[in-house]
Amino acid sequence: MIKVLVPFDFSQTANYALNFATGLSSNYPNIEVTVLHVIETPVATGMGTMGGGLESIPEFENQIFFMELVEARKKQLKKIEEGYNEEAYKVKTKMILGSVFKGISEYINDQDPDLIVMGSKGASGLEEIIVGSNTEKVVRNAKCPVITIKAETEVSKMKKVVFASDFRDSSDEIANRIKRIQSVFDAQFYFVVVNTPGNFETTRESMNRIxxxxxxxxxxxxxAEVYNSLSEESGIIEFADDVDADLIAMTTHGRTGLLHLITGSIAEDVVNHSKRPVWTYKTK
Incomplete structure (x- = not known):
């Protein structure tokens, strides 16, 4: 059985991700989709939101609101289970309380899904530099491949896939992952190296490595393609636009902490800024 996790926040992009995940049943036999919703637990501040003291918003009112929200979400998740009822796949739902990223991470570690499909609105400006989105954090840390979705995407129409890499890592694991995408979508693959002014090499060198x-x-x-651009991120997105790709595939090193702040991540930048679905896999 192929286990697919869909972190779900009831947004439009989350619906796109769920539709894509269930659509994979046309390519994957025996697929199980788990819709995971995390409700942020309220933080007691001891003050009203307008600074009016303890009496402004009594604590019990917050508790009532939270309980009503939990019950409403339970009903919505039940409706999803009833609405996605096909023989080709199984959909189940799960709701947990806590911080969104921590909740998703703990579920991934406990349940070990084969694939995560996640809606993304992207992140920009100060949020992207300092905080990043929950999607970005999942891409950085997940042990399995992650597909990020920003628009309604039909699995059956995914016929062009761009795999962007420097092709210096020729491990069997990465190759097998890419072959699996190729077989699932039966797609034309473009292997592309992006050549930038700061990391220039000849076309011959790049092509030989591909x-x-x-x-x-x-x-x-x-x-096999070599594409010239001012940055790797923009080059990958521009090349995908030029060939009208249906999916971008990349690996990421999953850097965290100070190293991530200094070097960043090309894969996460592409996830944030690409309008196309992006498949990412964290290499060891």
Whole structure:
């Protein structure tokens, strides 16, 4: 059984992600989709929101509101289970209390899904630099592949996939992951290296590395490309636009802490700014 996790916040992009996840049943036999909703637990401040003291918003009113929210979410999740009822897949729902990212992370560690499909609105400006979105954090930390969705996406129409890499890591694990995408979507694959002014190399060098990777792992139906751009992130997005790709595939090193603040992540930048679905996998 293929286990797919869909973190769900009842937004439109979350619905897109759920539709995409259940749509994978046309390619994956015996698929189980878990819709996970995390309700943020209220933090008692001892003050009203307008600074009016303890009497402004009594604590019991907050508790009543929270309990009503929990009950409303339970009914909404039940409705999802009833609405997505097909023989080709199974949908179950789960609701937990706590912080969103922590709740999702703990569920991933406990249940070990094969794939995460997650809606994303992206992040920009100060939020992107300092905090990042929950989607971005999941991409950075998840042990399994993550597909981020920003618009309604039909699985059956995903026929062009861009795999962006420097192709210096030729591990069997990465190759097998990419082959699995290729078989699931039966898609034309573009293997692309983005050449930038700050990290320039000749086209011959890049093409030789792509060909060596493809030959070592016996890839077929591959187009090798070198694309020039001012940055790797913009080059990947621009190339995907130019070939009208249906999916961008990338690996990420999942850097955290100070190293992440200093070096950033090309994959997370692409997830934030691409309008297309993005498949990411954290390498070891």
């Amino acid at each position: 060909r060596a990777f493809a030959q070592k792992h016996h890839f077929e139906n591959i187009k």
